[in-house]
Amino acid sequence: MIEIKNLRKAFGNQVVLNNLDLKIEAGKITVILGKSGQGKSVLIKSIIGTLKPDSGKIMFDNKNLLDMKLPEFNKIRMKFGVLFQEAALFDSMNVFENVAFPVVEHKLINKKNIKDEVRRVLDLVELGDVEEKYPSELSGGMKKRVGLARAIITKPQIIFFDEPTTGLDPIVSYSIAKLIKDMKAKLNTTCLVITHDLDVANLIADFIGFLDGGKIIEFDEKENFFRSNSPIVREFLDAFKGG
Amino acid sequence: MFIFTYFGSLIVNFIDQLGGIVILASKALINVFKGSFRIKQTIDQFYTIGVTSSFIVILTSLFIGMVEALQIYHGFQKFGAENIIGYTVAVSLGRELSPVFTALMIVARNISAMSAEIGTMKITEQIDAMEVMAVDPINYIVTPRIVATVVMLPFLVALSNVVGNIGGYIVGVFILKVNSVSYIDNIKQYLDLSDLTYGFIKAAVFGLIISSIGCYMGLNTSKGAKGVGLSTTKAVVVSSVAILVADYILSAFLF
Numbered sequence: 367m368i369e370i371k372n373l374r375k376a377f378g379n380q381v382v383l384n385n386l387d388l389k390i391e392a393g394k395i396t397v398i399l400g401k402s403g404q405g406k407s408v409l410i411k412s413i414i415g416t417l418k419p420d421s422g423k424i425m426f427d428n429k430n431l432l433d434m435k436l437p438e439f440n441k442i443r444m445k446f447g448v449l450f451q452e453a454a455l456f457d458s459m460n461v462f463e464n465v466a467f468p469v470v471e472h473k474l475i476n477k478k479n480i481k482d483e484v485r486r487v488l489d490l491v492e493l494g495d496v497e498e499k500y501p502s503e504l505s506g507g508m509k510k511r512v513g514l515a516r517a518i519i520t521k522p523q524i525i526f527f528d529e530p531t532t533g534l535d536p537i538v539s540y541s542i543a544k545l546i547k548d549m550k551a552k553l554n555t556t557c558l559v560i561t562h563d564l565d566v567a568n569l570i571a572d573f574i575g576f577l578d579g580g581k582i583i584e585f586d587e588k589e590n591f592f593r594s595n596s597p598i599v600r601e602f603l604d605a606f607k608g609g
Numbered sequence: 610m611f612i613f614t615y616f617g618s619l620i621v622n623f624i625d626q627l628g629g630i631v632i633l634a635s636k637a638l639i640n641v642f643k644g645s646f647r648i649k650q651t652i653d654q655f656y657t658i659g660v661t662s663s664f665i666v667i668l669t670s671l672f673i674g675m676v677e678a679l680q681i682y683h684g685f686q687k688f689g690a691e692n693i694i695g696y697t698v699a700v701s702l703g704r705e706l707s708p709v710f711t712a713l714m715i716v717a718r719n720i721s722a723m724s725a726e727i728g729t730m731k732i733t734e735q736i737d738a739m740e741v742m743a744v745d746p747i748n749y750i751v752t753p754r755i756v757a758t759v760v761m762l763p764f765l766v767a768l769s770n771v772v773g774n775i776g777g778y779i780v781g782v783f784i785l786k787v788n789s790v791s792y793i794d795n796i797k798q799y800l801d802l803s804d805l806t807y808g809f810i811k812a813a814v815f816g817l818i819i820s821s822i823g824c825y826m827g828l829n830t831s832k833g834a835k836g837v838g839l840s841t842t843k844a845v846v847v848s849s850v851a852i853l854v855a856d857y858i859l860s861a862f863l864f
Contacts (some may be wrong), residue, residue: 416737440743448741454734468742520742 367392367524367556368413373422374580375408382408383419384580390524395550395557397567400577401602406560407451409577410528413558414448415439444472447517447525447555451532453509455501455516461488462497465515474520487515490552491545507538511545518549524556525549531563543569564606568592576602626847629829634821637752640745647753654757658719659764665714670769673706674698674776682785691785695792696799698777699770703804704811707769708762709856712815715762716848720823723754724844727827728837736828751824758820763809770805811859818855819848 368390375383382405390396400406411417413424415431424431426442434442455464465484469475475483484497491511501509510530517525527546531539543566550557550570561567567574567588574591576584576599584591584599594600640646681694727750730736739746774796781787826844830836 411737414737414741416740443741443743446741448738450734450738452733454738456735456738457729457733468744471742471744 367426368558369423369425370413371423371425373409373412373419373424375405375412375417375419381580383412383422385422386577386581388575388582388585390556390558391573392556393554394572395546395559395570396573396575397559397561397571398575398577398582399562399564399567399602402562404577405580406562406577407528410448410526410558410560414446414526415443444520445523447520447522449510449513449517449525449527449530451529453501453513455504455509455512457501460498460500461493461504461512464501464512465519467516468520472520483519484515487519488512490518490549491515505538506534507542510534510542514545514549518553518555521553522555524558527557527559527561529561530559531561531566536565539563539566540569546570564603626825630821630825633747633751633825633828634755634817636747637755637821637824640748640752641756645748646756647749650749650753651756654753655761658715658754658757659761662715662718662761662765663768665718666711666765666769667772669710669714670702670707670772671776673710673769674702674773674778675780677701677706677773678777678780678785682781682787691787692791693795693799694781694785694787695774695777696795698781699774699796699800700804702770702773702777703800703808705808705856705860707766707773708808708811708815709852711765711769712762712812712819712852713849715758715765715816716819716823716845716852719758720819720848721841721845723820723823724827724830725837725841727751727824728830728840731828731830732833732836746828751828754824755817755820758816759813760816762812762816766808766812767805770808810863811856814855814859815852818851822848822851 368388370386370388373383373386374381386409388398388409398406398409408417412419413431419432422432429442431439431442456467459467462481462484465487466480469480469483488496491514493508493511493515496504496508496512501512504512530546531542534542546557546559547570549555557570559566559570571588574586574588575582576591576594576596578598584594584596586594591599592603594603677698678694681697682691685691685694685697727736730750736746736750739749778792781792782789823844826840826847830840832839
């Protein structure tokens with residue numbers, strides 16, 4: 367579905383992505399693990415176009431996203447859903463307005479059906495009567511659920527999750543991870559999840575990649591990944607077990 | 610050598626930021642002429658910039674008019690020209706004081722808030738979220754703010770003129786005992802319409818400059834809460850200086 371070839375991104379002298387290659391399979395959950403500061407968020411931002419890589423290719427439906435002009439790229443973006451690290455809900459809007467935002471902006475749904483559609487996606491993310499609440503009145507976990515509802519209301523082909531459980535307690539983290547898995551099963555979407563949380567990866571992943579030194583140094587099906595012989599991967603896995 | 614490096618980087622930084630502000634303002638204005646114009650967001654900004662700023666503009670203008678009358682009276686009295694203080698207050702308010710002070714008040718009240726709000730949206734990835742949803746943040750956030758500031762500032766200057774002249778009249782007539790009829794007659798006789806329209810044109814230009822600076826500083830915020838504070842401070846300082854520079858240029862070369 368998405369194939370990344372030789373992706374490179376540097377900030378000054380610091381090379382964050384160093385000719386990175388990655389293939390994201392359609393209809394699967396791919397998790398990218400890695401230590402902090404290894405460029406996991408830079409990778410996701412490069413794909414969704416909020417950062418411009420220095421070189422390389424990001425192929426989606428056999429088209430290179432990096433060669434596209436903004437109007438063409440925006441059409442592709444309509445096939446993306448993104449759950450940002452802190453949910454990135456609009457402070458000035460209530461939950462209903464936040465969730466409805468993309469469908470209202472692009473007139474994807476008839477005006478009189480918007481309310482029902484918002485309710486439907488809020489039910490999918492297991493949120494009750496919160497439409498009138500503002501982001502400042504929500505807990506971290508609820509914000510993530512609202513962010514996910516906003517991401518899926520456009521029926522995206524692929525959903526990107528940037529550290530979906532960061533800052534959440536273990537119980538809420540588990541419920542969010544389970545939600546991602548359920549969501550994928552219900553909507554049959556492709557998911558790319560960036561995280562450093564091994565428990566989340568173990569629970570939801572079909573494929574796991576390990577990002578280190580700006581490259582994916584290990585990529586395999588979940589079961590095989592956990593049997594990796596790579597010393598760097600083993601160190602990460604063992605550190606998590608120890609923790 | 611250090612001095613050259615220091616001043617060199619300052620100049621490069623200045624040109625870089627000036628270029629960024631001009632490009633942002635151009636993109637925002639192109640949206641207006643293309644007709645991809647957001648009426649609801651613009652009306653919201655009309656209210657924020659125009660209506661909610663009225664009180665502070667009334668308050669400052671009243672005292673500016675009063676002080677102006679007081680100062681001019683003491684000067685003009687020496688030449689027996691105290692009867693023309695009405696005109697002098699009106700012309701100085703219309704051409705200079707109302708546009709400059711009103712713009713400075715809008716900087717303090719609205720441009721600082723504009724920069725902080727956009728800066729917070731930037732660091733909390735709300736702007737990124739908008740982009741990812743294929744919504745142009747310049748069209749959604751910047752254009753309504755620039756349009757509203759450009760449109761509302763002349764109205765606020767008109768309000769400032771009215772209130773400032775009332776302040777001048779109160780001090781001139783009731784405290785300094787200048788003849789009420791000659792106070793008004795001098796304004797009617799000498800004040801040109803152009804004295805007021807110059808002020809309105811200045812206000813619109815100031816509006817374009819300060820709103821572009823506020824939005825630019827907000828959009829270029831980084832480094833968390835401290836960054837929001839820094840960009841807000843920069844927005845206020847740069848806008849205030851820009852008003853005075855633009856005021857001189859407009860006064861010297863256009864009017």
